[in-house]
Amino acid sequence: MDSPILIHLVENIVLNPALERPLYLQLADALLNFIKKGKLRSGQKLPSTRDVAGLLHLNRITVAKAYDELQMQGWLESFVGRGTFISSHLIDHEPKTLGGSLQPNALKTAGFFVPDQDFPDKTSDIPIPELHLDDGYPDPRLAPLKELYRAYRNQLTRGGLYHRFGSYSDAAGPQYYRETLSDYLNTTRGLRTTAQNILSVRGTLMGINLVCTALIRPGDVVVSGVPGWKRADHNFLHAGARHIGIPVDEHGLVVDQLREICKKQKVRMVYVTPHHHYPTTVSLRIDRRLELLRLANEYGFIIFEDDYDFDFHYKHRPLSPLASADENGMVIYCGSFSKSFSPAFRMGYLVAAENVIEHLARIRILLDRQGDHMLDNAMADIVQDGTLQRYTRKAIPIYEERRNLFCDLLSNELNDAVTFTVPEGGMTVWTTFNDAINLELLARKAYQKGLLLSDGKTHHYPDYKTNSIRLGFASATKEELIRSVALLKRII
Structure with missing residues (x-):
């Protein structure tokens, strides 16, 4: 050497x-x-x-x-x-970054430019305390998880594995799932679909993103309610759309303002949660529903109907979706099983005219070759055997009882601190706090004492501020709700 x-x-x-x-x-x-x-x-x-x-x-x-x-x-x-x-093929160099100095930690900070966009923060992976008044999630302790597990396992024990799972299949979802879901939606929601009107997606957000990618072009106008769901709003902005927010009152989206916008400019899509508006939980009144459909027919815009918790309505039967009254193929209807089971299960669907579903399926391949066909078929099994329907019938009175208890607790224990309207359905109470209460500080103190709740910042807009948050009651037992309100009362 x-x-x-x-x-x-x-x-x-x-x-x-x-x-x-x-x-x-x-x-x-x-x-x-x-x-x-x-x-x-x-x-x-x-x-x-x-x-x-x-x-x-x-x-x-x-x-x-x-x-x-x-x-x-x-x-x-x-x-x-x-x-x-x-190797003689290597080029000798001194290790430098674009700026001419060594990058201190390339695993933390990339050497290239990353745009800073005002999107909502990703969900933090923080420990969830025992007590929680969340955004309106179901209680997985009630969900038929064992039945879903058995149905999923059965997918692997049946014959013909290669025929069913040995190659890629339809990006819109397995035929069995789409046929089952079509029958289920026709029966429960008054739709008139076939399997060709169904596209399986991994939750509502994927459905929104897919529609924005496939049907929204830069400069298109998208209208939605304020306050609204910011994760939907930012999908519109990410697609390059011009987002216009219009007010939401106690009867839902103020459709009169939408009409004035349509008179002045071309609207490409209106995003709406008519059953229980997010975040305020109000239902869109029947005259506004009909007017929204009429305006879509007159001005040719898409209605994206996000029906995220259709099944859970307590005062009367759930209101029929806009899609059930759509005679001209203007509505793209989106639903999710995540509100029935758990946010951890990413199961959703889009319903639209056949040519729209075919177009969305082609675009979906660019992102995700196909969904989880085993999970889709397992879900189809528990729909076919009635498990899902039995679970819904069992869960509704339990959630209603929790809602009633929670609203009584808010009225009796926090009467001087909060105002709210008892929601007709859904899994959360839109609660306005006294202006003297700092919600960010309240959320921080509550978390330190073992209670998780929102600080409300996600519901703020440049021209809209409210001292309100969603307090979910469905995922907590009655005893947990009592403890949660008592803890809030002590902090306030």
Whole structure:
């Protein structure tokens, strides 16, 4: 070995036999690190395997395997009778970033520009305390999870596995699921669909994003209510649309303002949650429903109907979706099973005219070749055998009882601090707090004491501020609701 520099480099390599990574790969990693840092340069001859083995007290075969690994990756090249060299195809360089200085931690901060967009923060993976007044989630303790598990397992025990799962299938979803869902929606929601009108998606957000990608172009006008669901709003903005917010009152979206907008400019889509408006939970009154459909027919805009918790209505039968009265194919109807089971289950669907579903399925392939057909078919099984319907019938009176208790607690224990309207359905109470109460501080103190609730910032808009939050009651037992309100009362 002629070069003292190479001797020094090799002698300072530290290998750890206790690690799970084999020694030859640890040695290959060390040599590759030298190459990347410019300590070993293109065309430079490496010490023989015998010399390296002697310096590091290794078996010669271990060193040979490390050399072979780097040679297969293209970092080294070997010549019979001459030895092993750093590849001549590499370009020698000093490790620099675009700014001319070393990047302190490339795993934390990329070397390229990342745009800073005003989108909602991703859901934080923070510990969930025992008590929670959430955004309006179901109680998974009531959901037929065992039945869904058995149905999912049965997908793997039936014959014809290759026929069903051995290759890619329809991006719109498996035929069995789409047929079952079509029958279910026709029966429960008064729709008039076939399997060709159904597209399986992984929850409502995917449905919104897919429609924005496929049908919204930069500059298109999208209208929705304020306050609204910001994750939907930001999908519109991400698609390059011009978003216009119009007010929501105690009767839902103020359709009169939509009419005035349509007179002045072309509207491409209106996003609406008519059953229980998000976040205020109010229902869109019948005259406004009919006018919204009439305006869509007159001005040719899409109605995206987000019916996220159709099944849970307590005062009377659930209101029929806009899609059930749509005679001209103007409505794209979106629903989700996540509100029946748990947000962890990403199961949703889009319903629209056949040509729209075909177009969306083609676009969906660019994002997700197909959904989870095993889960779709398992869901179809528990719809076919009536499990889902029995669960819904069982859950509604339980959630109604929790709603009644929770509203009584708010009235009796927090009467001076909050105002609200008892919701006719859904899983949450839109609650306005006294202006003297700082919701951000309240949420922080509550979390420290073991209660999770929103700080309300997600419902703020540039021209709309409210000291209101959604307090979900469905996912908590009656005893948990009592403890939660008592804790809130102590903090306030």
